[in-house]
Amino acid sequence: MQFHIVQQGEENMRVFFELGWFFKERKLHYAGGIFMLLIVAFLGVLPPRIIGFVVDEISKGTLTVSYLLMWLGVLAGAALAMYALRYAWRIMIFGSSILLARNLREQLFRHFTRMSPTFYQKRRVGDLMAHATNDIQAVQQTAGAGVLTLVDSLATGGFVIAAMALTVSWKLTLIVLLPLPLMAFMTNYYGKLMHQRFHKAQEAFSSLNDKTQESISGMKVIKTFGQENEDIEDFKRLSHTVVDENIKVARVDSLFDPTISAIIGICYLLAIGFGSYFVVSGSMTIGDLVAFTAYLGLLVWPMLAFGWLFNIVERGRASYDRIRLLLSEPVEIEDQEGAVDLEPKGDLVFALDRFHFTNDERAALQNIHFRLKRGETLGIAGKTGSGKSAILRLLLREFDQYEGEITFGGIPINEYKKQSLREAIGYVPQEHFLFSTTVAGNIAFARPDTTMEEVQAAAKLAYIHEDILNFTHGYETVVGERGVSLSGGQKQRISIARALMMKPELLILDDSLSAVDAKTEEAILSSLKETRSGQTTIITSHRLSAIQHAHQILVMDEGTVAEIGTHDELMRKKGRYYEMYELQQLEALVEQGGEV
Incomplete structure (x- = not known):
């Protein structure tokens, strides 16, 4: 049993060893703080002994x-x-x-910025936020209130027991301390339960945070489909789970x-019973007994x-385990030793x-071979899931594992x-994300x-x-999650402006003109052609009008290149590109009220 208690106690205190790297960094502060705590603990044992001396003098009448x-x-x-030392x-x-x-x-945030998209596909945003809030707060408590x-x-317990044994009665001290092993066993048992239950409580909070x-x-989508009540019920269920798990923690804590x-x-x-006997037998004075009971207090x-x-320790240990597990996730895309630190051209x-x-294990891309000369424009067409965006993600080095x-x-x-x-690539993704700042701030994001x-x-x-000039506050209008609600086309064009601010060697437009009308699309493409002379551009699009003037066009189908060539060459082949182009022309004619 004693071995089990010691072993469990070492397990409980393990978090202090795991945080040893930080204690070494702040060793002077912690050493100074601990030294002051020891002095305070020593000074704290003086009053009972002084009271004992005074009581003895009173009893003697001297x-x-x-x-x-x-x-x-x-x-x-x-x-x-x-007072001064405690401050x-x-x-x-x-x-x-x-x-x-x-x-x-900061470690977590830096780690988040280094992780690949695969990491974010596996992890929920709410869970990551919980790690950076609740879990860190629990670890902070361990390094602060836990150390204290x-x-x-x-220190206080040691000084008090020493004072009881050395200045009053070592026999009575031993008798009084007999129940302490039982307390050690029970608190260790409670600590083990606390660790298990608090871990589940933190996971429940992560789920609620994510929800x-x-x-x-997604509030707009929820309201559009009339799912407010269902969403509220789902939230209530998760909220009740958080409450239930925390009540389980509180039940152990309350023990x-x-x-x-x-x-x-x-x-x-024991102190009063045996102490009274020692006073009656003459081996202790009344002042000693008063001092002893004060020490016991x-x-x-x-x-x-x-x-x-x-x-505190069990909460901190569970949270630090979660944080370390997250930080141990390997960074998939790393710079090689001696990597080239030059802008690609x-x-x-x-x-x-x-x-x-x-x-x-299924091939997302295979047998993709092409050369794009500097200053040329490449258009990539194909239905959804054909591999267009996968090509761009490889160019951005979101993945390094390929043949x-x-x-x-x-x-x-x-x-x-x-x-x-x-830094050499200006990327405009399909899903446009604008930050909660001004329009000007969003456009100047890469060059503040x-x-x-x-x-x-x-x-x-x-x-x-x-x-932008027609917005309420022009370029100072706040957009993003808060503020004005922009149309899809406006978001796309602000994202394009943000990419152009970089003056990139390679500009990638990933189906980034889908929400603008044909006239605006043509104007933007003409503008790019004039201003990006000598710089390379890649455009993916479902709408072939956006890429028909490209120097090369790739037609993707199920991860492979079905056709490659210029617009005229592909039209003469009368293959897949020809069929797509004719179909879109027909759709445009019907939309304009024409006849087939």
């Missing part, structure tokens, strides 16, 4: 004013010292724990104080703190034999530094130090300038 004033002065000095150790220990929370939060409780309970984020983001209070009650019973806090310590050569997504080679300027793209490669004239020039190239 108490003098000078004797009383001397000990009152000692008590006052100790009180002032404890100082709080700054050192609690201040350090706040820095730990900041460091962990550990040191204070051990909240998802519902708020600590009654158990410890019961043990303390037994200690008092001081021992209440270390015992209660010990139970509280298990609560030159021809783009795609020589891909085979590529498949993670956890899917074949992709070179940019004669150098394989995986030999460039990721930052250098991506740019001038308003340059922002407006990019907006004019994307044919969104006139629309």
Whole structure:
């Protein structure tokens, strides 16, 4: 049983060893704080002994004013010292724990920015947010209140027990401490239950957090389909689960104080019973017994703190395990040793034999071979799921595991530094994301130090300038999750302006003109052709009018190149591209009220 208790205790305290890297960083602050805690604990054992001395003098009838004033002065000095030291150790220990929370939060955020899209496909946003809030708060408590409780309970308990044994009666001290092994066993058992249940409570909170984020983001869709009541019921179910799991934690937590209070009650019973016997037998004075019971009162806090310590440590250990598991997720796309730190320029050569997504052995792309000369435009057509976006994601180095080679300027793209490669690419995705800032701030996202004239020039190239002037506050209008609601075409054109602000060597438009009318599309494409002379452009589109003027057109079908050539060459072949073009021409004619 003793081995089990020791083993479980070591397991419970493991989180302090795991946080050793931070304690080393702040060793002076923690050492100073702990030293001050020890002094406070030592000063805390003086009052009971002084009270015992005074009581003995009173019982003998020899108490003098000078004797009383001397000990009152000692008590006052100790009180002032404890006041100053308690303020100082709080700054050192609690201040350090706040820095730990900041460091962990920054580590998580930095880790998030390095992860590939596959990571975000496996992880829920709400769960990631819970790691960066609740879990970090629990770890902060461990490094702050946990360290305080550990040191204070051990130091105060140690000094009190030493004072009881050395200055009063070691026999009575041993008798009073007999129930403590039972308390150690029970608190260890409660700690194990606490760890298991708090882990489940945190997971339940993550699910609720994810549900909240998802519902708020998709509120328009929920209302459109009239699913408000169903969504509320789903939220209630998850909310009840969080409550239930936290109640289970609270039930274990509520066992600590009654158990410890019961043990303390037994200690008092033993102290008064055996202490009275020792006083009657003459081996102790009344002052000694008064001092002993006062010391026993001081021992209440270390015992209660010990139970509280298990609560804090188990919460911190469960949360730190979750954070470490997240940080241990490998970064799939890393810079090679000696990676090229230059902006790519030159021809783009795609020589891909085979590529498949993670956890899917089916080929997403195979036998994709083409050369795009610098300054040319490549159009990519094909139905949904044909592999258009997969080609672009490989160019952006969202994946590195494929058979074949992709070179940019004669150098394989995986030999460039990721930052250098991506700074050379202006990417406009299918799903346009605007940040909760001004229109100007969104356009100047990649170049925040740019001038308003340059922002407006990019907006004019994307044919969104006139629309912006009609907004309530023009370029200072706040957009994104809050503020004005933009149309799909406006979001697309702001995203295009944002990409053009980079003046990229390679501009990628991933079906980014689908929400604009044919006239605006033609104007934007003409603008790009005039201003991007000597720079490469790739456009994917379902609407062939967006790519028919490209130097090369790839027609994708089920992950392979079905056809390649210019618009005229593909039309003469009368293959898949010809059929798509004729069908779209027919659809356009019908929409205009024409006859077949």
